[in-house]
Amino acid sequence: MPTFELTPQIMREIIMDHYSNPRHKGVPTGEGYKKVHTDSVNCIDDFDVYVKEEGGKIVDARWEGVACTISTASTDILCDRVIGMDASEAHNLVEQFMAMIEEKPYDGEVLDEALAFKNTGKQAARIHCATMGWTALDELIGGKKSND
Amino acid sequence: MFDPYVLRKDFPMYVNQVKMQGKPLVFLDNASTTFKPYSVEKAVMRYYETETSNSHRGDYDLCYNMDQEVLNTRKKLAKFINASPEEIVFTSGATSSLNLVAFGYGVKHLKAGDEILLTQAEHASNVLPWFKVSEMTGAKIGYIPLDEEGKLTVENLKKALTPATKIVAVAHVTNVLAHIAPIKEIAKIVHEHGALLVVDGAQSVPHVPTDVKDLDCDFLAFSGHKMLGPTGTGVLYGKYDLLCQTDPFMTGGGMNAKFDMCGDVGYLAPPMKFEAGTQNLEGIIGLGEAVDYLMNVGMDQVEAHDEMLKRYCVEELEKTGMADIYNPTSKGAIVTFNIKGVFAQDAATFLNSRGIACRSGNHCAKILIDYLHVGATVRASFYLYNTKEDIDALVDAVRHGKEFLDAYF
Numbered sequence: 001m002p003t004f005e006l007t008p009q010i011m012r013e014i015i016m017d018h019y020s021n022p023r024h025k026g027v028p029t030g031e032g033y034k035k036v037h038t039d040s041v042n043c044i045d046d047f048d049v050y051v052k053e054e055g056g057k058i059v060d061a062r063w064e065g066v067a068c069t070i071s072t073a074s075t076d077i078l079c080d081r082v083i084g085m086d087a088s089e090a091h092n093l094v095e096q097f098m099a100m101i102e103e104k105p106y107d108g109e110v111l112d113e114a115l116a117f118k119n120t121g122k123q124a125a126r127i128h129c130a131t132m133g134w135t136a137l138d139e140l141i142g143g144k145k146s147n148d
Numbered sequence: 149m150f151d152p153y154v155l156r157k158d159f160p161m162y163v164n165q166v167k168m169q170g171k172p173l174v175f176l177d178n179a180s181t182t183f184k185p186y187s188v189e190k191a192v193m194r195y196y197e198t199e200t201s202n203s204h205r206g207d208y209d210l211c212y213n214m215d216q217e218v219l220n221t222r223k224k225l226a227k228f229i230n231a232s233p234e235e236i237v238f239t240s241g242a243t244s245s246l247n248l249v250a251f252g253y254g255v256k257h258l259k260a261g262d263e264i265l266l267t268q269a270e271h272a273s274n275v276l277p278w279f280k281v282s283e284m285t286g287a288k289i290g291y292i293p294l295d296e297e298g299k300l301t302v303e304n305l306k307k308a309l310t311p312a313t314k315i316v317a318v319a320h321v322t323n324v325l326a327h328i329a330p331i332k333e334i335a336k337i338v339h340e341h342g343a344l345l346v347v348d349g350a351q352s353v354p355h356v357p358t359d360v361k362d363l364d365c366d367f368l369a370f371s372g373h374k375m376l377g378p379t380g381t382g383v384l385y386g387k388y389d390l391l392c393q394t395d396p397f398m399t400g401g402g403m404n405a406k407f408d409m410c411g412d413v414g415y416l417a418p419p420m421k422f423e424a425g426t427q428n429l430e431g432i433i434g435l436g437e438a439v440d441y442l443m444n445v446g447m448d449q450v451e452a453h454d455e456m457l458k459r460y461c462v463e464e465l466e467k468t469g470m471a472d473i474y475n476p477t478s479k480g481a482i483v484t485f486n487i488k489g490v491f492a493q494d495a496a497t498f499l500n501s502r503g504i505a506c507r508s509g510n511h512c513a514k515i516l517i518d519y520l521h522v523g524a525t526v527r528a529s530f531y532l533y534n535t536k537e538d539i540d541a542l543v544d545a546v547r548h549g550k551e552f553l554d555a556y557f
Contacts, residue, residue: 044508
């Protein structure tokens with residue numbers, strides 16, 4: 001179960017909190033990061049996603065660029081969630097998120113704060129915003145397709 | 149002055165009471181495309197239901213009639229912008245028209261060391277083809293500086309022109325800031341410098357009376373779908389002698405007079421030499437009806453209505469204290485703004501949730517961003533069927549802009 005009660009007010013607050021104070025925004029300063037670029041043909045979002053893996057675990061995830069509220073908050077929450085996961089856990093996380101967005105059965109527990117994006121389908125034009133950071137990260141960790 | 153509520157009875161999108169997000173649709177994205185009246189729809193259907201045939205050299209009545217319809221539409225378009233019918237080339241839209249000038253004229257006549265002058269406010273379709281010309285010929289691209297309001301002025305044009313300038317390509321009305329350029333004065337100066345003036349009329353021809361003889365521009369490009377016509381239609385106007393010096397961008401059937409196995413080819417005269425292949429016949433006929441509709445309303449009336457809506461929108465948005473407006477003084481039917489503290493894309497989604505269609509982003513004018521110093525904006529654009537009530541809906545939404553996440557809950 002998620003660690004909070006899923007009311008519209010709380011969902012709003014989660015999104016606004018990560019939009020106003022993103023925890024993982026900024027180009028990483030250290031070494032050993034993999035990077036992938038993502039952007040959108042139908043909106044303004046245009047950013048890079050960074051991942052650092054050590055000993056089979058994701059030890060850091062960051063992003064930097066221009067993004068709307070939905071893509072900022074969803075990518076930032078993604079970074080929160082994946083740190084500490086191995087690639088297959090992270091891939092499962094992305095799959096659960098995609099299932100939720102596509103209104104299919106999903107595991108809410110693993111998503112936690114990302115549940116705030118449950119209603120994205122109400123604004124079809126923003127589905128891509130909610131998912132683009134996730135697709136990019138999945139590509140980086142070898143889930144979707146290899147980045148090299 | 150016409151009553152937009154009366155005009156709405158001519159538009160199926162209004163008659164059918166189309167909704168968006170369960171709300172009555174407030175369509176304020178007319179700089180992107182426009183609704184079509186029944187007369188246009190009927191003309192397109194007429195082609196499919198009773199008039200289907202190809203044009204060019206048919207030996208039977210249907211085909212002859214189609215040739216006549218295409219010719220009649222060419223005459224209507226010519227009258228609409230005060231040109232001659234043989235100066236009206238049918239294209240798939242302004243983008244295609246501008247590419248035809250760039251590749252057909254620019255690539256043929258420009259050489260290394262020549263210069264093409266643009267502005268930072270141009271739509272991608274009046275920038276990227278010239279970048280290609282530059283790449284292919286070695287001609288340089290230069291920019292006429294905009295004034296502090298984002299306008300193209302005669303003074304700045306004079307400063308930017310050099311003996312190397314061969315082509316000046318500018319919008320009559322720009323698609324983000326909607327300033328109306330003094331094309332007639334610009335044409336005079338450009339010609340005194342021995343250069344040609346290419347005008348992007350995509351945002352002007354649908355909204356302001358256009359007289360190419362008075363303006364004295366050399367080429368004018370515009371789209372049908374932004375002036376009540378079908379998508380996939382457009383026009384390139386060119387002075388006849390310049391069209392004669394322009395190469396076809398496409399070759400094929402319907403544009404050659406004769407050719408033999410040795411590669412000797414004779415092309416038809418303009419405009420036919422640019423219209424290779426079967427044309428968008430139902431679209432062309434529909435475009436003719438769109439022109440009839442606009443001429444019947446009167447372009448001076450359309451312009452006055454647009455201006456009234458523009459002023460009203462700016463005044464009402466300013467009253468909210470919630471909007472940053474980037475083009476309050478321009479005359480064109482576009483208001484470009486941001487809701488204070490709300491990212492443009494979030495604002496546009498919020499407007500969508502209230503049934504309001506606006507566009508967010510950089511509106512295909514990416515180099516303008518350097519000028520506006522803002523990553524993205526919301527654009528509301530008006531046309532003859534828009535009302536003050538449409539603007540009231542927009543303004544009310546802006547007032548509630550801080551609640552933009554309501555779009556999802």
